[in-house]
Amino acid sequence: MANFVKFGLDSLVDVLKAAGEPTRLRLLALLAAGDLTVTDLTEILGQSQPRISRHLKLLGEAALIDRYQEGAWAYFRLTQQGASVELANTLLKYASENDPVLQRDAERLAAVKRIRSERAQDYFSRNAAEWDELRRLQVADEQVDEALIELIGEKPVDAFLDLGTGTGRMLQLLSGHYRRAVGVDASRDMLAVARANLDKAKITAASVRHGDIFNLPLDAQDFDLITIHQVLHFLDQPEFAIAEAAKLLRPGGRLVIIDLAPHNLEYLRDEHAHLRLGFSHQMVADWLTKAELDVETVQDLRAGGEGNPALTVTIWLARDPRMLMAAGNDSEIPGILAKRA
Template sequence: MSERDDSLSLPFSLLLDALKAAGEDTRLRLIAVLAEAELTVSDLTDILGQSQPRISRHLKLLAEAGLVERHREASWIFYRSASEGPGGKVAARLLDLLDRTDPILARDRERLDAVRATRAQAAQAYFSTHAREWDELRRLHVPEEAVEQAVREILADRPIRSLLDLGTGTGRMLELFAPDIERGLGLDLSPDMLAVARTHLDHAGIRNCQLRQSDIYAIPAPRDSFDAVIIHQVLHFLDDAGRAIAEAARVLRPGGRLLVVDFAPHDLEFLRENHAHRRLGFARDTMEGWLTASGLVPEGFRTLAPQGRKGEGLTVSLWLARDPRILMAGDISPTDRAATLSGPAGHREIA
């Protein structure tokens, strides 16, 4: 007989309450479909073909039993199957036992696909509306592929279990790291951008990342929550970049890393008028001053200059800093880290 895994055991009363909550056909269907995507009551009404009051009542019972999680995004509330706590354990076990090819669940997934298609159309419409300004910005700096490669290289020296992407935008950073992390969280203040990000993550089949609407100055997570935090092309929109860095540092675990990606100082004033940029880039010492003031240790710096004549376009800068409370296992030497940050030809380390 195999030994029992006590980590999977639950108190009698908790298990009984969870099973009572799940033991109804609509609620079991809700658990199954919410394991596929984060959805609103309106979405679920379309998928299950039931009235909004009825769906809301079932969701309330599931949430009280801890089998589903809920979060507010502007005037909408999103639901998903619980991933943590006692309810998460029960939900995961029920999902393991379910035959996903069952005709009832298969029909629900077909309707879910229709909801996703509607979302994708709305996201594409928003994206198309703003495509001209994004294309204008992309022409000013190095290709995004080069920036993404640098981001991956800089964070490649240690495993990342939990990742926070502040100002997630289209969710690209989460998509980039999703195969290598246990869980990811993307925060953005814009519901429109979150809709775009949700569509991208759904299309990529990513299930280990969540999206939340949140102010970057008030991250909805306790201290010591994440192994790595990325702030990618966000700080130049803010009035108080230093405050945002301090809040990011708060949620880093001991030894965790913060990577900031933004523009070097420039004089393209039209970005203030046309694209709401508050800051025209950041000097290395300014950024490192904020990192140090937040209790972090700056560990590396890299720049990616655009092709063309010197002085034209936008140079992208990348700053890496670490929480100094401990040196985590596998931390590399400063020499090796400098080699990692210096990157391939065309990237230069600033002394």
């Protein structure tokens, strides 16, 4: 039987007041389906921006929604954890899909997401030639995916972070493994692609946001799995990105790095903005050790075929060595029970 969180009377009334108003309940239903801006929400609900902003403020104060900034835009989404949002999700489950107001909201939401997808597809189409050329040089995505999933294993992941998320491919690949996930990227164009892909795949447990990999807008020790997939070779100081990622790991959490082994394709510097021509096993292992992580696995994946230049992909798996203490039960999902000094 599920363990229901109990509220004090005042706290329960506060949450019910926040959610128990038609516009705010409509907002919760929309934000449960993904990240949206105030502009998106005003367009869908047909209400003024000040009114929508006021309702969002009240929902935020009740810890029902999260807000994050991306350049000039502020995005909102349903909070992914906490007692208040569990209660809100329960209320939403009792809302009829046949309600005409909610049906109209869903139709307008679909239109907003369709426009978002069209814009993302336009960007992707303009850059497709570059992506296709790089794919021909490397190991097939399917081979990398299979190796990654095998390394991660079947144990449930509570919180997953994908750094340099690009099109959100890792968020989609691992969607059956995590309870909640965040993808961070420095390119707003790529974030638009990622959002469109998550919408299309109907993945609501993951969100993406703009951020600097060297100064991440996230809480320390909040993730038990982090991936950095084909990102380090674009960075001048990749060791700093690894150190920043390590700060976000929970005790016992894992960091997976997927990148290129050393190669001599110099043209990738000028034509594809690669700052590093691959990484040796020892180089990345040294950076991981300096970040106070234990290297558990290093695996090379070599492209098949002959006659064409091929880039070897390497996967490094490292773990935060701090001990996880028993939480008083046999839960599969670890908690934050130890702190990095």
